[in-house]
Amino acid sequence: METVKFTAMKDGDKEDYDFLTEHEIEYTKGTADRLLTALVSLDESLSGYQITRLGHSLQSATRAERDGADTDWIVSALLHDIGDIFAPYNHDEYAATILKPFVREQCTWVVEKHGDFQMVYYGEHVGADPHKREAYREHPYFEDCATFCERWDQSSFDPAYDTLPLEHFRARVHEVFARTPYDPDVLRAGVREPLTV
Numbered sequence: 001m002e003t004v005k006f007t008a009m010k011d012g013d014k015e016d017y018d019f020l021t022e023h024e025i026e027y028t029k030g031t032a033d034r035l036l037t038a039l040v041s042l043d044e045s046l047s048g049y050q051i052t053r054l055g056h057s058l059q060s061a062t063r064a065e066r067d068g069a070d071t072d073w074i075v076s077a078l079l080h081d082i083g084d085i086f087a088p089y090n091h092d093e094y095a096a097t098i099l100k101p102f103v104r105e106q107c108t109w110v111v112e113k114h115g116d117f118q119m120v121y122y123g124e125h126v127g128a129d130p131h132k133r134e135a136y137r138e139h140p141y142f143e144d145c146a147t148f149c150e151r152w153d154q155s156s157f158d159p160a161y162d163t164l165p166l167e168h169f170r171a172r173v174h175e176v177f178a179r180t181p182y183d184p185d186v187l188r189a190g191v192r193e194p195l196t197v
């Protein structure tokens with residue numbers, strides 16, 4: 001069997017779907033490498049800053065690591081802007097969707113909201129509401145997102161910073177995306193791990 005027998009999904013039988021499930025499992029193993037390749041393509045996106053989007057992503061992750069943050073934080077920092085490629089108007093949600101099955105709920109929430117939180121730094125210059133984050137003031141992860149933006153995101157556009165290369169983060173990305181998706185012991189709903197140690 002090299003392909004399924006059906007041409008419309010409703011006509012598939014158990015053999016077809018067992019076959020597809022096996023293929024999906026195999027394909028899923030390549031997620032980490034595909035994400036690393038996508039990060040490299042960020043190098044060509046969105047010019048005008050003093051560093052590329054890849055440089056910004058690496059610098060965010062480097063700062064997270066040097067702050068003593070854990071793997072979930074470091075990989076989240078590395079991927080937080082990966083949505084820039086295909087979702088320029090909701091890049092934060094796009095990145096959060098990729099991370100959601102594999103990292104702590106806290107990190108997914110912070111990545112999902114970071115675009116709104118970042119407005120405090122430049123909203124007034126682009127006609128957006130600088131206080132957009134206030135809508136989440138009572139949320140348990142509010143301070144975490146504020147810290148993420150202050151220490152790792154808004155600060156990471158510095159070409160003079162000693163940023164670690166993508167290779168440095170490869171093993172961590174593989175570790176995260178090899179986890180069992182939606183494992184409650186990984187998602188740890190409600191748990192807050194510090195961004196700085």
Ligand SMILES: [Fe+2]
Pocket residue numbers: 080081091092114115
């Ligand atoms: Fe962003």
Ligand SMILES: [Fe+2]
Pocket residue numbers: 056080081153
């Ligand atoms: Fe960013």
